[in-house]
Amino acid sequence: MSTMKPLTARERECLLWAAQGKTSWEIGRILGIAERTVNFHISNTCTKLAVRTRQAAITTALQGGLISVRRTAFANPARNPSQAPDQRRLARQSPLPRANPAC
Template sequence: MIDSEVFDFVERCRKHANVGQLLTDLLHTVKTLGFEHLILSGVPLGGQKLAPMVELNGWPNGWFERYVDAEHAVVDGVCIYSAKTLKPFLWADVPAKWSGTKASQRVAGEAAEFGIMSGFAVPMLSVSHWQSVLSFASSAKVCSLSPRQEVQLVTMAIYAGMAIQALSQRDDKNEDLLTDREREVLLWAAAGKTSSETSQILGLTERTAKWHLTKAREAFGVATTTQAVVEAVRKRLIHP
């Protein structure tokens, strides 16, 4: 990759109208460096759930759901180390005390089933979370980057994070997206509650709770409740 491609991406960041366009652009740009997938999220701490903290989800179909459902973030060496450093790192360089555990190695083995073998992570300070990380993933067994390529990835990661923040701040119609009840059911969904549990907490029937979740998904134009939670948090409509 030549530096002008990085600057072109930075310039385009200002023009993207939504996170979908930003994700598509970033995935296309880093493909020349051997990366097919990426994810940008807050780093979960103290029992926080990962799903509501995700801001760009470019992971393979099915892997995000498995990672979240199994709560892999708690044991994944890459995720753990991302909370302990602000220095960009290759996944292969995560200290063995975190990457060498059986649980972390199991996560790596499952990721390989989805074509994720190696990667490069860029931890960043965040206004929305304790810390964020943009993790680039490759199907190559070994991720080889020159120092200049690492700087290119860091630059794009930082500007991608800034672009997401700008998109959130300029969207002045967020308040009208959800009703108060839809916010409530999404908030409890973010806390890991089922529709049945949410209905009991809010004094609703389970059918009504599910209906509000359906309306929330429709409001964001997404297919799953997890995606709706992610969008609600990103737009600052709920704060789990």
């Protein structure tokens, strides 16, 4: 993995949302980009990681430490009422901060 190209911030962001079970359409809505653009970024990620599928890219990135997903990101607040409201809000927030908050 040492010779592979690094992932861009947008590629990591798309991969993080995909790791949380979001579809390309949902990721596009969250990030304010087209579904096709999400697929473009995930495809680039697959190429850089030398894998063929989205799930393989997620697995490889997680194992390689390129992305990390907190357990709370998978929590479904509707199914887990024991979580405090602040934890539920954190679970819905973007896994990466935007580079320019004005965008």
